[in-house]
Amino acid sequence: MQQLIEAVLHHADEQAVLQQLIQTLSRSNQRYFLKNEIIHAFADYCHEARKPAHFFHSSHLGTLIQYSHELLLEEDCIWLLLRPWIGGQQIWCLDSELTKAQVMPPKALLEARDRFVGRAQDQLFEIDVTPFYEHTPKVDDPRNIGQGLAFLNRYLSSQVLNDRSYWLETLFDVLHRHHYDGIPLLINDQIESGEQLAEQIRQAIQILKSKASDESYQSVHAELQPLGFEPGWGNTVERVRGMMELVDQMVNMPQPAILEAFVARFPSVFRVALCSIHGWVGQDYLGRSETLGQVAYVLDQARSLDRKLQEEIHLAGLDMLNIQPQVVILTRLIPNCEGTQCDLPLEKVDDTNNTWILRVPFREFNSKITDNWISKFEIWGYLETFAIDAQSRLLEQLNGKPDLIIGNYSDGNLVASLIARQLNVTHCNIAHSLEKPKHLFSNLYWQELEPQYHFSAQFTADLISMNAADFIVTSSYQEIVGSPDTFGQYESYKCFTMPQLYHVINGIELFSPKFNRIPPGVDERVFFPYSEARSSEHRDRLTYLLFEQEASHILGKLADPSLTPILAISPLTAVKNLSGLVECFGRSPELQQRCNLILVTSKLSVDAAINADEAEEIEKIHRLIDYYQLHEHVRWIGERLSNPDLGEMYRSIADRRGIFVHFARFEAFGRVLLEAMVSGLPSFATEFGGTTEIIEDDKHGFLINPTDLDGSTRKILDFLDRAYADPNYWEQLSAKSIQRIHDEYNWQHHTRQLLLLTKLYSFWNYVHRESRESLLHYLDALFHLLYKPRAESILEEHQKI
Structure with missing residues (x-):
C-alpha cells in the first residue's frame, strides 16, 4: 500500500485529482464516507472531468479508491481505512496538503471516530485479543478462511510427524481418560502408555484378520479386552479392524485424511444442548417473524443430530452398553404464551428418538416483563441468572454434562458460553445474522440508540461469546470476511469504537482455524421438488x-x-x-x-x-x-x-x-x-x-x-x-x-461435519488448554467489567415499568 499511496502523492495529476475529490466531498457537509460513496464521488468526478475509462479503473488513484472502505475528513488530516486484501485492514493518515502519508495504529483511527461524533475521551478501556492467539496456528491464505477443520487436520498431522512420541502419549492420554458415565470406552487400564497402545493395536489387528468381517464386536470382545480394549471401536470385526488400522497408520504415516477418518469414528459425542433463548421456540409456532428462520434452523439441526448420533453409536458398537444419545433445545419458558406451547417445561420433538425442548423461565424481576415474550434487544439483563438456572435443569434432563453445547444468535451464544465455561464442555458458536453490521454506524451512535436497542450489551456479549467458542460455524464465507467490496459480519467486530465506553483494537482473530463454513440444509420431508408425488x-x-x-x-x-x-x-x-x-x-x-x-x-x-x-x-x-x-x-x-x-x-x-x-x-x-x-x-x-x-x-x-x-x-x-x-x-x-x-x-452433511468438528476441537483444546484458559480468564473480566453493568442497567429500567 505504501508504494501505491506514494505513487498517487508523487504524481502531480493524480495528486491534483485526489485534492479536488477531497474538496468536493468536504463541500457536501459530510465528513465520514463509506466505500460506495467514495467510488460514486470518484466516478462523478471522472465523468465531469472527461477522464478516460482507464483512469477510473487502472490509475494509481483508481486502484487506491477501490481499496478504500472508509474516508474521514478532519481539519488537518485525511483518514483512509484501506482493505488491500480480504481480512486485512490498514489505516493511513494523509496531511491536508497531500504531501505526506503515514500508516497508523487502530487506536488512532478509533480516536478520530470518537472526535467525529463529539465524544472523545482519554484513557478509554481497550479490548485486544491479539496476545491470546499469538501462539496458536493461523490460516495463512484468506481464501482458506472458514476451512478450520481441514487446516487443523493438516497441522496436527505434521505435528505427529515431527514428534511422534509426544503425540502418541497425548493420544494415549485422551483415550485413557475417555469414558461414558464412568464406563471406560476404547481402552482400559491394561494399557499404560502410548508405545504399549501402539503395540497392542498391532496385536489386535492380527487377531481380527483371522475373523469374519461381518462378525459382531460382542463375539471378539472377550479376546480383545485382556489386550486392553473396550467397546467403541466398531460394531463389527471389519469396523473394529478398520479403526485400529487408522490409529496404526496415524502413528506411523500421519496424513490429514487418516486423522479425519479416525476422528470421525471416535465415539465422544452422546449428549448435545442447543441454546436458542429469545424466540418462541415451539414446533407448531415457529418463532415470531424476526426469529422464524432461527427456530426452524434449530429444530432441523436437532432432528438431524438425533438421527446422526443414533447412527454413530450403533456403528461404534455401543448398543451393547445401552448408550442412548440425547439432544436438548434449551430456551426460555414464557408464561403468557399466547396459545402456544411455550409454557410447557418439557416438550418432545416430533420425529425424533430422544430430542426435547427444555424451557426454563426467567427469574421474576418484574412479572409484567418476565411473564411475556421479551424482544431480543431487551433480553440481556436476564441471561446470567437464566444460565445458572438452566444449567442445573440441563444436567438433570441429560443426566450428565453435554458433550457439545451450541449457541444460536447473540443471546443463545452468551448463555452457551457461560454454561460451557462452568461445565468445561465444547462450545460451538452459530450466529448467521449479527446485529452490528445490519445497523449502519450502530457502534458510533450507540448512546442515541441505547434506549431502543441496547447495543452496548449485545456487542459486548458478541465479543465474549465468539472468542470463548471452541469453534464457530457459519453458513457462508462472506459471513466471516465478506468480499473484496464488503466487510464480513465477524470482520466488523475486529476494530471498532463504542465512544466513551471502550475501544476494540482487535476483537476477533479472523485467521483463526476456529472458523468453519458448514451451510445448513432444508427439511426435505417438507421442502421437496414439485415433480414428486404429493397430496x-x-x-x-x-x-x-x-x-x-x-x-x-x-x-x-x-x-x-x-x-x-x-x-x-x-x-x-x-x-x-x-x-x-x-x-x-x-x-x-x-x-x-x-x-x-x-x-x-x-x-x-x-x-x-x-x-x-x-x-x-x-x-x-x-x-x-x-x-x-x-x-x-x-x-x-x-x-x-x-x-x-x-x-x-x-x-x-x-x-x-x-x-x-x-x-x-x-x-x-x-x-x-x-x-x-x-x-x-x-x-x-x-x-x-x-x-x-x-x-x-x-x-x-x-x-x-x-x-x-x-x-x-x-x-x-x-x-x-x-x-x-x-x-x-x-x-x-x-x-x-x-x-x-x-x-x-443438506442436513446430513452439515451434521456429519458438525460432529467431526466437535471431536477435533475437543482434542485440540485438550492439547492447548493452558493458552485457552488464559483467554477465558480475560473474557471473564470483560463479562464482569463491561457486560454486567450494561445488563443490570436494563433490569433497572424494567423494574420501573
Whole structure:
C-alpha cells in the first residue's frame, strides 16, 4: 500500500485529482464516507472531468479508491481505512496538503471516530485479543478462511510427524481418560502408555484378520479386552479392524485424511444442548417473524443430530452398553404464551428418538416483563441468572454434562458460553445474522440508540461469546470476511469504537482455524421438488389460497391468474425489502402484463405490527400498491403458514412455471432461497451477502441488485423471454436448482461435519488448554467489567415499568 499511496502523492495529476475529490466531498457537509460513496464521488468526478475509462479503473488513484472502505475528513488530516486484501485492514493518515502519508495504529483511527461524533475521551478501556492467539496456528491464505477443520487436520498431522512420541502419549492420554458415565470406552487400564497402545493395536489387528468381517464386536470382545480394549471401536470385526488400522497408520504415516477418518469414528459425542433463548421456540409456532428462520434452523439441526448420533453409536458398537444419545433445545419458558406451547417445561420433538425442548423461565424481576415474550434487544439483563438456572435443569434432563453445547444468535451464544465455561464442555458458536453490521454506524451512535436497542450489551456479549467458542460455524464465507467490496459480519467486530465506553483494537482473530463454513440444509420431508408425488387435496387447497380465495388476511384479486407468478416470502423488515420488490414490479408495465406478484408475509395490517419498523414496511407496501394501482396484479397473503403449507406453496408456484424472487438489501445466507430452489423454482436473489455462494449467476439461478430496479426488471424479463423461446429452458434451470441444493445444502452433511468438528476441537483444546484458559480468564473480566453493568442497567429500567 505504501508504494501505491506514494505513487498517487508523487504524481502531480493524480495528486491534483485526489485534492479536488477531497474538496468536493468536504463541500457536501459530510465528513465520514463509506466505500460506495467514495467510488460514486470518484466516478462523478471522472465523468465531469472527461477522464478516460482507464483512469477510473487502472490509475494509481483508481486502484487506491477501490481499496478504500472508509474516508474521514478532519481539519488537518485525511483518514483512509484501506482493505488491500480480504481480512486485512490498514489505516493511513494523509496531511491536508497531500504531501505526506503515514500508516497508523487502530487506536488512532478509533480516536478520530470518537472526535467525529463529539465524544472523545482519554484513557478509554481497550479490548485486544491479539496476545491470546499469538501462539496458536493461523490460516495463512484468506481464501482458506472458514476451512478450520481441514487446516487443523493438516497441522496436527505434521505435528505427529515431527514428534511422534509426544503425540502418541497425548493420544494415549485422551483415550485413557475417555469414558461414558464412568464406563471406560476404547481402552482400559491394561494399557499404560502410548508405545504399549501402539503395540497392542498391532496385536489386535492380527487377531481380527483371522475373523469374519461381518462378525459382531460382542463375539471378539472377550479376546480383545485382556489386550486392553473396550467397546467403541466398531460394531463389527471389519469396523473394529478398520479403526485400529487408522490409529496404526496415524502413528506411523500421519496424513490429514487418516486423522479425519479416525476422528470421525471416535465415539465422544452422546449428549448435545442447543441454546436458542429469545424466540418462541415451539414446533407448531415457529418463532415470531424476526426469529422464524432461527427456530426452524434449530429444530432441523436437532432432528438431524438425533438421527446422526443414533447412527454413530450403533456403528461404534455401543448398543451393547445401552448408550442412548440425547439432544436438548434449551430456551426460555414464557408464561403468557399466547396459545402456544411455550409454557410447557418439557416438550418432545416430533420425529425424533430422544430430542426435547427444555424451557426454563426467567427469574421474576418484574412479572409484567418476565411473564411475556421479551424482544431480543431487551433480553440481556436476564441471561446470567437464566444460565445458572438452566444449567442445573440441563444436567438433570441429560443426566450428565453435554458433550457439545451450541449457541444460536447473540443471546443463545452468551448463555452457551457461560454454561460451557462452568461445565468445561465444547462450545460451538452459530450466529448467521449479527446485529452490528445490519445497523449502519450502530457502534458510533450507540448512546442515541441505547434506549431502543441496547447495543452496548449485545456487542459486548458478541465479543465474549465468539472468542470463548471452541469453534464457530457459519453458513457462508462472506459471513466471516465478506468480499473484496464488503466487510464480513465477524470482520466488523475486529476494530471498532463504542465512544466513551471502550475501544476494540482487535476483537476477533479472523485467521483463526476456529472458523468453519458448514451451510445448513432444508427439511426435505417438507421442502421437496414439485415433480414428486404429493397430496392433491393439499395442492388444491394451497392453489386456492394463492390465486382465488377471498378473506380479510388476503389483499388483491388477480385479473388474470394464468400469468406467470412471481413469489416472494419474507419477514416485514426494511432489510428484506419487500417494498422494494413491489416498487420494482409497479414501475414495469411489461412485468405487470406478463406476471402476477404473490407476496407472503405473516400479516398485512399496520395494526398487527409488533414494532415501528414492521409497521413502516407494511404501510409502505400498501402505499405502493395504491400508487401503482396493483390490486389486480398483486396478491398479498398475510397469514402465518405452517412449514408443510409453505412447502406446498413453493410447489404450487412451480406447477405454473413461476419464479421466486428474494429482493433483500442484504442476506447473510438465505434459508428461504434453499427452500424455493429445492422445490424446483428458478430463483432470483440479492447479490449482496451469502446468497452469492448458493447461486452461480445464470447457472443455478440469477443474482440481482435490489438497488437497481431497472436492471432487476430486465433480468427477470430476459429469463421470461428465454423460457418462452425454449419450452425446455424453465425445466433445465429448475433441475439445476434442485440438484444444487441436494448436492451442497443438506442436513446430513452439515451434521456429519458438525460432529467431526466437535471431536477435533475437543482434542485440540485438550492439547492447548493452558493458552485457552488464559483467554477465558480475560473474557471473564470483560463479562464482569463491561457486560454486567450494561445488563443490570436494563433490569433497572424494567423494574420501573
